[in-house]
Amino acid sequence: MKLADNKATLSFSNGSPSVDLPVYQGSVGPDVIDIRKLYAQTGMFTYDPGFLSTASCQSAITYIDGDKGELLYRGYPIEQLATNCDFMETCHLLLYGNLPDVAAKTAFVKRVSNHTMVNEQMQFFLRGFRRDAHPMAIMTGLVGALSAFYHDSTDINNPEHREISAIRLIAKMPTLVAMAYKYSVGQPYMYPKNELSYAGNFLHMMFATPCADYVVNPVIERALDRIFVLHADHEQNASTSTVRLCGSSGTNPFAAIAAGVACLWGPAHGGANEACLNMLEDIQKMGGISKVGHFMEQVKDKNSGVKLMGFGHRVYKNYDPRAKLMQETCKEVLAELGLENDPLFKLAMALEKIALEDEYFVSRKLYPNVDFYSGIVQRAIGIPVGLFTAVFALARTVGWIAQLNEMIGDPEYKIGRPRQLFTGSVSRDVLPISKR
Numbered sequence: 001m002k003l004a005d006n007k008a009t010l011s012f013s014n015g016s017p018s019v020d021l022p023v024y025q026g027s028v029g030p031d032v033i034d035i036r037k038l039y040a041q042t043g044m045f046t047y048d049p050g051f052l053s054t055a056s057c058q059s060a061i062t063y064i065d066g067d068k069g070e071l072l073y074r075g076y077p078i079e080q081l082a083t084n085c086d087f088m089e090t091c092h093l094l095l096y097g098n099l100p101d102v103a104a105k106t107a108f109v110k111r112v113s114n115h116t117m118v119n120e121q122m123q124f125f126l127r128g129f130r131r132d133a134h135p136m137a138i139m140t141g142l143v144g145a146l147s148a149f150y151h152d153s154t155d156i157n158n159p160e161h162r163e164i165s166a167i168r169l170i171a172k173m174p175t176l177v178a179m180a181y182k183y184s185v186g187q188p189y190m191y192p193k194n195e196l197s198y199a200g201n202f203l204h205m206m207f208a209t210p211c212a213d214y215v216v217n218p219v220i221e222r223a224l225d226r227i228f229v230l231h232a233d234h235e236q237n238a239s240t241s242t243v244r245l246c247g248s249s250g251t252n253p254f255a256a257i258a259a260g261v262a263c264l265w266g267p268a269h270g271g272a273n274e275a276c277l278n279m280l281e282d283i284q285k286m287g288g289i290s291k292v293g294h295f296m297e298q299v300k301d302k303n304s305g306v307k308l309m310g311f312g313h314r315v316y317k318n319y320d321p322r323a324k325l326m327q328e329t330c331k332e333v334l335a336e337l338g339l340e341n342d343p344l345f346k347l348a349m350a351l352e353k354i355a356l357e358d359e360y361f362v363s364r365k366l367y368p369n370v371d372f373y374s375g376i377v378q379r380a381i382g383i384p385v386g387l388f389t390a391v392f393a394l395a396r397t398v399g400w401i402a403q404l405n406e407m408i409g410d411p412e413y414k415i416g417r418p419r420q421l422f423t424g425s426v427s428r429d430v431l432p433i434s435k436r
């Protein structure tokens, strides 16, 4: 970390001595005030629920400029990565910091392909679930269960273990997501086919059956690959911070990633793509585009509890760059499948248009986020709504593991342990039950 020329001075109105705090500069983005010694110097904590002004770590992986609507993985703009690179190259970039050349990519793809199968025992875990279990419930269980199978890669303090568990997780997530799907529809699991691309293999495991050939559609394959690239990392969001906090105790990588999967499930985070599609379907049932005005009134009414899902973001106060790319992909996929007149896509466009012009959204800087169009793409591909967040988890796994490994390799890393402002009862005596 680079020390800035200036420092911050904290003064108190009650005459307590002021405190100088160091300021650090990143390569880009806001400076940070180092408050690590604040408690020792003043006996006070800082208070920042929701981390609105707190950098929880230093990181060199992903940078977001929320005002500009800019997203960089290791310095590369997401638009360039989504256009010029595939998901395997993106994984290499996030994990190792550089885009691979042809030889490095071939070697990386081979390594990942070698680990796509899961232990046969895993299918018995699935049998313990109800057929109608939510795929994220299944994924939380299955990813955590990986630590019961791969004992040779569970020591988070061993760089080789971290490396091999990263490859295993990236390789096995598509297999697990597809198994969760096949279980829910009662079809046989399909083994991975390693000659296919990462996205093509996922499509094969999802939609092939043992009784018919399945040919991967290159337009759909490319669209899915783009979904993976766009979701691969997003700096210190809730699930990534969960993975870091969980991993900071020294737990094994599979357990830490399972914690990330659980966090991602929530509708304010990864569950938003599912919630967004459900919202569009509900409006469609109510009468479609003619009901958009009525729906928007509900969204703007604070007492209704209705939100425009797929809109708004903690960091982006401009158009989410991923949403633009996703809208492009959405058009391509719908055209390829002859669904140009898809009513949900038209509805989404109508909602977006109204929201971008409405004072409520404009004044709050609420723009479409990645989830606004990703659900429509996934639905067109044939992925059931309940599986959307599991597909997000599949793609985000590389980001989680890259962030986890970065943290463990950081000499300044400590177990995460936030403090609190206590507002409960002060010390009091327990009365015998007859006197309470």
Ligand code: CMC
Pocket (backbone or CB within 6 Å): 234, 237, 267, 268, 269, 270, 271, 272, 299, 306, 307, 308, 309, 310, 311, 312, 313, 314, 315, 364, 366, 369, 370, 371
């Ligand atoms: N619809 C209606 N109003 C909204 C929305 C929305 N989608 N999002 C924010 N607002 C309002 C909010 O009520 C608040 O209004 P006011 O200032 O009058 O109280 C204002 O905008 C600021 O919102 P906030 O809740 O303080 O913002 P936040 O940073 O805490 O929340 C968010 C961010 C993503 C949780 C929120 O925008 C939201 O719930 N969006 C819908 C869910 C969604 O699409 N999530 C996906 C996020 S992107 C994928 C990912 O990273 O997982």
